Amino acid sequence: MTSNSLFDNTETAFKLKSDSELERAYFLFKMISKEPLVKIGTAVTKFALNINLPVEGLIRSTVFDHFCGGVNEKDCMSTVDKLFDAGVASVLDFSVEGKEEDEQFDSTAEKVIELTKFAKNKEAMPFSVFKPTGFGRFKIWQKITENQHLTDAEKLEWKRIEDRYDLVSKEAHDSNIRLLIDGEESWMQDAADSLCEKMMEKYNTERPIVFNTLQCYRWDRLEYLKELHQRAKNKGYKLGFKIVRGAYMEKENERAAEKGYKTPICESKKATDDNFNEIMKYIMDNLNDIELFIGTHNESSNYLAMDLMKEKGISRSDDRVWFGQLFGMSDHITFNLGAEGYNVAKYIPFGPVKDVMPYLIRRAEENTSVAGQTSRELTLLKKEKERRKL
Template identity: 40%
Template sequence: MERAAILKLKARYFNPKNLQVTFSSKRDNELRLAHWMFRMMGKPAWAKAGGLATRWALRLGLPIQPLIRNTVYKHFCGGETAQEAQQVIAKLRASRVHTVLDYAAGSQKTEAGFDAVKEEILHNIQLARDTAAFSYISLKLTGIGHKAIFRKMQEAGVLLQEEKQALARTEARLDAICKAVAEAGLTLYVDAEESWLQDPIDAMVERMMLRYNHQRAVVFNTLQMYRTDRLAYLQDCLERFKKEPVIPGFKIVRGAYLAKEQLRAKELGYPSPVFTSKSDTDHSYNQAIDICLENLDRIELCAATHNEFSTCYLARRIRKECTKQQRQRVHFAQLYGMSDNLTFNLADAGYHVSKYLPYGKVATAVPYLLRRAEENTAITGQMGREIQLLEQEMQRRKH
């Protein structure tokens, strides 16, 4: 179903506990596979050992790719190519769920690698234009530009001439992607990176917003709300953009690099840039929702979260307070293979919701999959909730 058709659906009461809607597209064997995987992921020691073993097996060329492809890869990825992912996209679309197509290439290190990622993204934009099957593209700037240059800029270092030229090529790649996205009527979500890379990335994304976000939010920047400075950054953005003819796009997430951020801060002896307690992160996230809702007349919001409270809180406020025009400016998103009770029940209730759908070769997607496993074993209660819902559905189907 096209975006315009979905938006005509009036937002209704959202019930994340409706199992029939949650699992309507899942076969019994898919439920059993998901149950097994989440049980494994729910054991941090097993998940860590499995990740280490997987990395070594791939480096040694051991024949484990078929096992990965038929288990964790199948559950969390759309396929090895964008064309292969079309089957999953069509399945999601049948449930009124949009797709954010995410090329799981990871960070690149060479100019050839950066150019290859850019060409793949441009190919996906053309595919979206040709098929009208999906409307959203995800991009990591470390996929099209050097991490070391972003880090040097963050530290206020002076770039060498060749580094300045490399940075210009990075921005040109991003501009080409944003231009193609704008012309195709699509939306680009630029992912957040580690805190020691983020400032120059924020600045580059803001320049793209000023260039392309005139009639709508073509480009979204991602804010990791576990960072202690993101509320201030959000408010500063809103103030700086107030007099600009631009509609900023903000995607808010809780954050993906918690342990890495805390460890680096401890090792280098600087204050941790992330909250130490989950409750502080939750409060920051929900405050960001409030700020964005107060400014819906001039921004667009994507709330990318697996947190049920935040999702219910935002859905309730949309239903009670937002006009039809304002509702069109709010999006929800979850990862493919996770929190289906949120995604499919949001769609069923008439809200605008997407799944982040990664795709790529098994070997190159493994780092993405392992990061997903490590993140979710660290989220209090996440695995338990997934397992509980699956067990309830399997029990329900027996009767």
């Protein structure tokens, strides 16, 4: 068994933070821990940005700089280099959400291609990433998932989405950079899954390049993984998966109740944890066919992953297994894993302040709804502040 105190080492966890950055982090998590404050803060921020109040400087020096790498990729490079020196890789995530126009989808795809080329010669950046709705309107994904009739214009629109996927996947393949595709709401996810599967079949013949995301708060994901594994074996291609718990739980449950279908979400936190761990075990049992990116802030799952690797004789530096956390969160997991020689990466969102705000707001809301996450951050930050005083 791995010693369950590894993640208590705050000296390693916060070694990249100056005293003032430590204070800022403490202040932010203190704010985020108060749900009414988050609700008011997000509403005020949205309003201020919409009417162009000069609040960008304030946002930048607080929440943006804590959770984001910068406004463009050049901005992020000093962070990427610092992390790499500490044994942590970076996944640069152009986190612009909620767009509706073709030009915007094209420019997001171009940005992902640019980032993939940019990462090609950088050992510190082994992955590229995008969100399905960064490449096409949510409504189209939903219509295809629900088997609705598409108009001729919509068929063309879908063809353009497929082309964007193909261009980006081809670039990842040619640059030998793995491509993580994020998961979204269940009522658009089937279309995203099948398009991703198409790319895996085309580009994962020698090794996993295209990775899909399994949201393990969905009770059907282990079954889906096993079926896909069988199809991939039959057709002779490899799989790559990022596994996460999931980010849309309240939305999913509300919609299921409203529309009268069985919720796709596990019945309890424990059921979700068990599902996550089962999926992780299944992939570790099949590493010759499936590569794994473990995207979690859950300490027990990270300890379990380390135990499984030890048990199965998988080396800490085996390139088929990666751990990942979000920038600005769970440094006690990331940096301690890196110091122990595991492959670990920070997801680093970046983009213009105004465009990245929907992402940041979602993160703040998620943090308030994850019991224990914020209080754990606060406890560790406080512990480090006291350690430094001594």
